[in-house]
Amino acid sequence: MNDLVLGLMDRLRAGDVRALGRAVSLVEGGSDLTPELLAACFPLTGRALRIGITGPPGAGKSTLVDRLARHFRDVGKTVGVVAVDPSSPFTGGAILGDRIRFQGFADDSCFYARSMATRGALGGLARATADVASVVEASGKDLILIETVGVGQDEVDIVRLADMSLVVLVPGMGDDVQSLKAGVLEIADVFVINKSDRDGAERLESELITMQSLGHGLALRWVSPVVRTVGSTGMGTAELVLAITDFENWLGVEGRLESRRVTQWRERILDMVQGELLREIRRVGLGDVELGELALQVAGGLVNPYVAVPGLVSKLRG
Amino acid sequence: MNDLVLGLMDRLRAGDVRALGRAVSLVEGGSDLTPELLAACFPLTGRALRIGITGPPGAGKSTLVDRLARHFRDVGKTVGVVAVDPSSPFTGGAILGDRIRFQGFADDSCFYARSMATRGALGGLARATADVASVVEASGKDLILIETVGVGQDEVDIVRLADMSLVVLVPGMGDDVQSLKAGVLEIADVFVINKSDRDGAERLESELITMQSLGHGLALRWVSPVVRTVGSTGMGTAELVLAITDFENWLGVEGRLESRRVTQWRERILDMVQGELLREIRRVGLGDVELGELALQVAGGLVNPYVAVPGLVSKLRG
Numbered sequence: 001m002n003d004l005v006l007g008l009m010d011r012l013r014a015g016d017v018r019a020l021g022r023a024v025s026l027v028e029g030g031s032d033l034t035p036e037l038l039a040a041c042f043p044l045t046g047r048a049l050r051i052g053i054t055g056p057p058g059a060g061k062s063t064l065v066d067r068l069a070r071h072f073r074d075v076g077k078t079v080g081v082v083a084v085d086p087s088s089p090f091t092g093g094a095i096l097g098d099r100i101r102f103q104g105f106a107d108d109s110c111f112y113a114r115s116m117a118t119r120g121a122l123g124g125l126a127r128a129t130a131d132v133a134s135v136v137e138a139s140g141k142d143l144i145l146i147e148t149v150g151v152g153q154d155e156v157d158i159v160r161l162a163d164m165s166l167v168v169l170v171p172g173m174g175d176d177v178q179s180l181k182a183g184v185l186e187i188a189d190v191f192v193i194n195k196s197d198r199d200g201a202e203r204l205e206s207e208l209i210t211m212q213s214l215g216h217g218l219a220l221r222w223v224s225p226v227v228r229t230v231g232s233t234g235m236g237t238a239e240l241v242l243a244i245t246d247f248e249n250w251l252g253v254e255g256r257l258e259s260r261r262v263t264q265w266r267e268r269i270l271d272m273v274q275g276e277l278l279r280e281i282r283r284v285g286l287g288d289v290e291l292g293e294l295a296l297q298v299a300g301g302l303v304n305p306y307v308a309v310p311g312l313v314s315k316l317r318g
Numbered sequence: 319m320n321d322l323v324l325g326l327m328d329r330l331r332a333g334d335v336r337a338l339g340r341a342v343s344l345v346e347g348g349s350d351l352t353p354e355l356l357a358a359c360f361p362l363t364g365r366a367l368r369i370g371i372t373g374p375p376g377a378g379k380s381t382l383v384d385r386l387a388r389h390f391r392d393v394g395k396t397v398g399v400v401a402v403d404p405s406s407p408f409t410g411g412a413i414l415g416d417r418i419r420f421q422g423f424a425d426d427s428c429f430y431a432r433s434m435a436t437r438g439a440l441g442g443l444a445r446a447t448a449d450v451a452s453v454v455e456a457s458g459k460d461l462i463l464i465e466t467v468g469v470g471q472d473e474v475d476i477v478r479l480a481d482m483s484l485v486v487l488v489p490g491m492g493d494d495v496q497s498l499k500a501g502v503l504e505i506a507d508v509f510v511i512n513k514s515d516r517d518g519a520e521r522l523e524s525e526l527i528t529m530q531s532l533g534h535g536l537a538l539r540w541v542s543p544v545v546r547t548v549g550s551t552g553m554g555t556a557e558l559v560l561a562i563t564d565f566e567n568w569l570g571v572e573g574r575l576e577s578r579r580v581t582q583w584r585e586r587i588l589d590m591v592q593g594e595l596l597r598e599i600r601r602v603g604l605g606d607v608e609l610g611e612l613a614l615q616v617a618g619g620l621v622n623p624y625v626a627v628p629g630l631v632s633k634l635r636g
Contacts, residue, residue, distance in 0.1 A: 038624040046619050265616045265623070266610065266613040269609065270596070270609065272627045274596050276628060276631045280631060281591055281595065294583075295580045296580050298583045298587065299579040301361070304360045305586070305587055306353055306360055310594060316634075
């Protein structure tokens with residue numbers, strides 16, 4: 001193993017927060033050391049519970065995540081937070097934001113938070129997030145909270161790589177639940193109605209309950225509970241923790257957690273394979289210059305891409 | 319060339335609408351004939367102007383697209399519409415919706431509309447949309463309108479494959495322009511404020527103008543105009559057509575259109591290569607059974623995926 005990776009892993013395992021930050025930056029930045037670093041982290045993962053939290057902008061996810069993190073720290077669990085904004089073009093700035101947001105956790109070496117805002121991350125943001133979460137877990141965290149901003153396909157893809165998904169909604173979101181993207185509702189293991197002191201909480205709750213009773217005929221399936229919270233006051237945090245624990249217990253039997261993770265790994269492996277293949281083909285014959293030249297010929301109608309691309313791929317096969 | 323593809327292409331070129339529908343279905347469904355079909359369509363493309371239209375749900379994009387389609391048909395242009403909803407899990411149903419929506423164009427063989435709603439389309443929805451648009455163009459359309467629902471990364475990716483992007487907004491959208499995802503505003507060549515008879519149109523317009531004056535120092539750059547429309551009455555359609563023509567003229571000089579298309583083809587080629595590589599590796603050693611087995615071992619901690627995946631890829635290389 002590379003000496004830098006070795007040294008970093010030693011410090012990371014010893015609880016050195018700066019080593020963890022360095023390792024995450026390497027992975028996020030797509031350093032050449034990334035594969036080795038991730039390979040070294042892998043044996044240290046698999047024991048933490050990963051909770052994904054998503055919902056529309058303005059639903060108060062950050063406040064809720066802070067409440068949850070505080071609770072779990074108070075009961076003695078080590079906690080990592082990975083916050084992702086797929087639409088934001090900024091990276092560096094996010095880290096300053098973290099310092100302000102998580103001030104209450106300063107000097108707590110059993111807590112670590114990191115924002116990722118890497119639009120166009122090489123090989124997919126969902127995979128990059130899962131990789132960063134692995135590094136954070138490898139540093140010895142019991143619980144990883146993965147928070148995303150937004151309700152698009154990207155966010156669904158990210159949250160689907162967690163063991164459990166919380167979908168945070170607020171009363172009076174324009175129309176009603178129908179207007180939410182189907183994918184977001186499907187992934188919810190627990191629904192949270194935050195800012196539930198506002199008008200419309202009751203209506204939203206009954207819509208969510210009706211929706212679930214319509215959608216599924218299987219009696220043995222998990223019926224996602226609806227928890228009302230007010231992030232700003234802490235109201236409902238205890239109930240939310242209870243719902244999380246209930247689901248964790250449900251997951252814990254009949255191989256449910258394992259089966260969820262196998263499904264996730266199927267997707268991650270395919271994603272990794274694709275990324276690796278792309279890196280390879282970029283290296284052996286489709287570098288920036290070749291790609292630019294080919295694009296120019298295709299745009300000019302001189303080369304038919306549907307003929308050229310299969311040709312390129314067979315060339316890779318040797 | 320395959321006989322079916324040959325026959326289909328003959329009928330498609332002759333203006334047979336049913337052949338076009340069939341060809342689109344084959345491409346959308348990922349038929350084995352897709353590569354051959356797309357290769358046959360490619361030489362017939364490159365002359366149409368492709369206009370992407372995006373914006374939040376409820377902004378009235380469909381009505382606006384119908385108005386534009388009607389206008390361009392009235393001035394003698396042939397028109398194709400491809401409407402995409404990345405979040406919708408439905409496919410078949412969308413076609414019935416088209417029949418109702420485009421009733422005014424019945425029996426007009428110079429008009430064709432198609433909805434795509436293929437979440438999880440193999441190899442990316444943006445590429446699938448661009449492919450379908452190519453087939454529609456190959457049937458002899460002067461103008462392709464590509465309409466998406468939503469404002470996430472998927473929609474941005476789709477619209478970026480057009481020659482020109484219209485971003486449709488409405489007054490009083492919750493907060494203000496700041497809350498819109500950055501990516502959506504960046505791609506706008508023309509801003510449309512639809513439903514502009516509502517309160518707040520003026521404020522939205524000045525926000526869009528201010529935003530642009532802040533963002534860019536380049537005097538020679540295209541400054542995206544803001545056009546006010548009311549889709550339901552047709553108000554502003556003429557001004558919108560004028561803005562589209564202005565931008566088309568701007569694109570037409572100094573190789574701007576060509577350079578845009580070269581950039582797009584760079585992305586599409588990389589995307590195609592990735593898709594092709596994935597198909598190949600699935601065929602030669604990572605079929606469903608092998609993948610399931612590998613995922614099981616990884617989830618159980620028995621195999622380190624960061625070691626196994628590079629191994630798999632070198633195996634592909636022979």
